[in-house]
Amino acid sequence: MIKRIYLSSPTMHDLEMKYIQEAFDTNWVAPLGKNVDEFENEMASFIGVSHAAALVSGTAALHLALKLCNVQPGDLVFCSDLTFSATVNPVSYEGGVQVFIDSERDTWNMDPRALERAFKKYPKPKAVIVANLYGIPAQLEEIKEICDHNNVPLIEDAAESLGATYRGKQTGTFGKYSALSLVVLKNSTSKEYTGIRKKSSKVA
Numbered sequence: 001m002i003k004r005i006y007l008s009s010p011t012m013h014d015l016e017m018k019y020i021q022e023a024f025d026t027n028w029v030a031p032l033g034k035n036v037d038e039f040e041n042e043m044a045s046f047i048g049v050s051h052a053a054a055l056v057s058g059t060a061a062l063h064l065a066l067k068l069c070n071v072q073p074g075d076l077v078f079c080s081d082l083t084f085s086a087t088v089n090p091v092s093y094e095g096g097v098q099v100f101i102d103s104e105r106d107t108w109n110m111d112p113r114a115l116e117r118a119f120k121k122y123p124k125p126k127a128v129i130v131a132n133l134y135g136i137p138a139q140l141e142e143i144k145e146i147c148d149h150n151n152v153p154l155i156e157d158a159a160e161s162l163g164a165t166y167r168g169k170q171t172g173t174f175g176k177y178s179a180l181s182l183v184v185l186k187n188s189t190s191k192e193y194t195g196i197r198k199k200s201s202k203v204a
Contacts, residue, residue: 047172047180058159058181063090065155065177066127071096075126078118080110080138080157083131087157091129099125109138112146119150127153132161132171140166140174153177 012020023029036054044052055061071077073095079088081100088098101118104111110130119125128147130138140156147154156175158164162182164171172178 043180047170049173049178057086058157058179059086059090061179062087062129062155062157063093065175065179066090066094066096068177069127069153069155071126076122076124078115078122078125078128078152080129080131080133082108082133083157086159087129087131096126101128104139107136107138108133109136110143112139112142115143115146119146119152123150125152127155129155129157130175131157131159132164135161135164137161137164137166137171140169140171144174155179 019035023033023035026033028035040052040054044050053064055064066077071091071094075094075096076099077088077091077096078101079091079098080103082103088100091098099118099122101110102114103109104113109132115128128143130140130143132138132140144154153176154174156172156178158172158175158178159181161171162180166174172180
């Protein structure tokens with residue numbers, strides 16, 4: 001007999017069951033309610049930002065961020081090259097073009113020097129999306145400084161780095177818009193969360 005080993009099997013008990021039952025008892029299933037409001041407030045407080053919005057997925061969070069950056073068909077968006085596809089898929093949803101920025105050796109995240117070279121080659125991107133891979137922050141202060149110097153908004157994909165800090169500051173606070181996550185394969189069991197992301201790709 002083959003014994004199945006689960007990667008992350010869900011468990012529902014104690015407080016989870018209490019709150020699920022409360023949602024049904026109060027006929028609160030959709031769209032929002034006090035639990036979501038409290039979650040948003042507590043998460044914003046924990047991260048250290050003024051406000052937050054819970055969305056259905058991290059992909060939706062990044063997509064919203066790109067819409068807020070007014071990405072239009074044909075616009076360039078600089079993106080981390082080593083990341084999950086959801087980091088860059090929303091660029092395609094808006095008809096934008098991903099320009100993949102090389103990684104640096106220490107963290108495997110976006111290399112600030114490569115980002116500077118990309119700005120020289122493609123001087124007018126609409127946004128920069130940096131991902132914090134495997135819970136390890138990118139060189140966020142350096143990347144933010146480059147983005148600020150070029151007057152381009154930074155979108156921080158911190159889906160894998162909730163609770164991590166860079167130079168004493170929580171990830172999810174460096175970008176103009178940031179996406180965080182509590183999904184089971186990343187941090188804990190919950191849904192995705194954002195604090196505020198059809199053409200061939202170019203490579204920088």
